[in-house]
Amino acid sequence: MAPLLSVVVPMYNEQDALGPLTDRLRPALDAITADYEVVAVDDGSTDGTARQVAELMADWPQVRLIRLRRNAGHQAALTAGLHRARGEYVVSIDADLQDPPEKIGEMLALARRDHLDVVYGVRADRGTDTVFKRSTAGAYYVLMRRLVGSWVPRDAGDFRLLSRTAVDALTALPDHQPVYRLLVPALGFPSGTVRYVREERVAGTTKYPVGKMIRLAVDSVTNFSAAPLRLATWLGVLSFCGCLVMIVFGVVVYAVGSTVPGWTSLFVAVLFLGALQLTCLGLLGEYVARIYSTVQARPTYHIGTDTAARAEEKTPA
Known part of the structure; x- marks a missing residue:
């Protein structure tokens, strides 16, 4: 025993x-x-x-x-x-x-x-x-x-x-x-x-x-926790917002004539591509987090008691 x-x-x-x-x-x-x-x-x-x-x-x-x-x-x-x-x-x-x-x-x-x-x-x-x-x-x-x-x-x-x-x-x-x-x-x-x-x-x-x-x-x-994966998403969003501000700054500087030729277009292109890459990386992280959760295969709940099951056990065959 x-x-x-x-x-x-x-x-x-x-x-x-x-x-x-x-x-x-x-x-x-x-x-x-x-x-x-x-x-x-x-x-x-x-x-x-x-x-x-x-x-x-x-x-x-x-x-x-x-x-x-x-x-x-x-x-x-x-x-x-x-x-x-x-x-x-x-x-x-x-x-x-x-x-x-x-x-x-x-x-x-x-x-x-x-x-x-x-x-x-x-x-x-x-x-x-x-x-x-x-x-x-x-x-x-x-x-x-x-x-x-x-x-x-x-x-x-x-x-x-x-x-x-x-x-x-x-x-x-x-x-x-x-x-x-x-x-x-x-x-x-x-x-x-x-x-x-x-x-x-x-x-x-x-x-x-x-x-x-x-x-x-x-x-x-x-x-x-999938927090490390989702960190890329938040960094992508924050960097995208920062890049938008810097793009506006570059356009304003170009408008007042305080830049050398070609600086504004290069500056804006680098910021835009960087923000786009980080955002896409964040989206990939979200999907990887879901794959990670699926592979773990943990139950989403665990039943403690079930009154219906108890009633079935008491019902004679």
């Missing part, structure tokens, strides 16, 4: 964090008094992470090990774990213990009590992060809420609980580079939050250096 709870833990070179993680995660899960499994996803680690997890399985039978052939990235490892988790509820948590495992029981209790499909772990205090990390994270969430929608929760990373319904909806989507901190709230499932204080990394080094943070921001913008 499928367990009640699956805990997905993406890992990349986390051999030094495995001991402290086990010391806190196992008591937290045992205290829930429900069937559970721990899905450890080794993201192509080059240290002894996979070996230590394999050794841990001998003493902790609820642990499963999934090994990726190469380092595919945090979101890809998370996807692998979500696709293979069997629990009625699935929690994702990193191995660095910056997100407290002790909150998992509270998240599960909240989801079952209020019939929620998603429970976000929201960072109430990021005092352990550097000023640079806090400022860039704040800028990221402000940008995403402006471009994607105000329904994106602030300071909610990848520490969350999902119901089986939400997991099945996510796995059915065709996204090849999912950004779950935006994709999960986009589905619109009933959700709640559990607040916690973000702790310092227990061991090792961050797996999200500046380069990967920029990559995450780029993936977030390009996966969920």
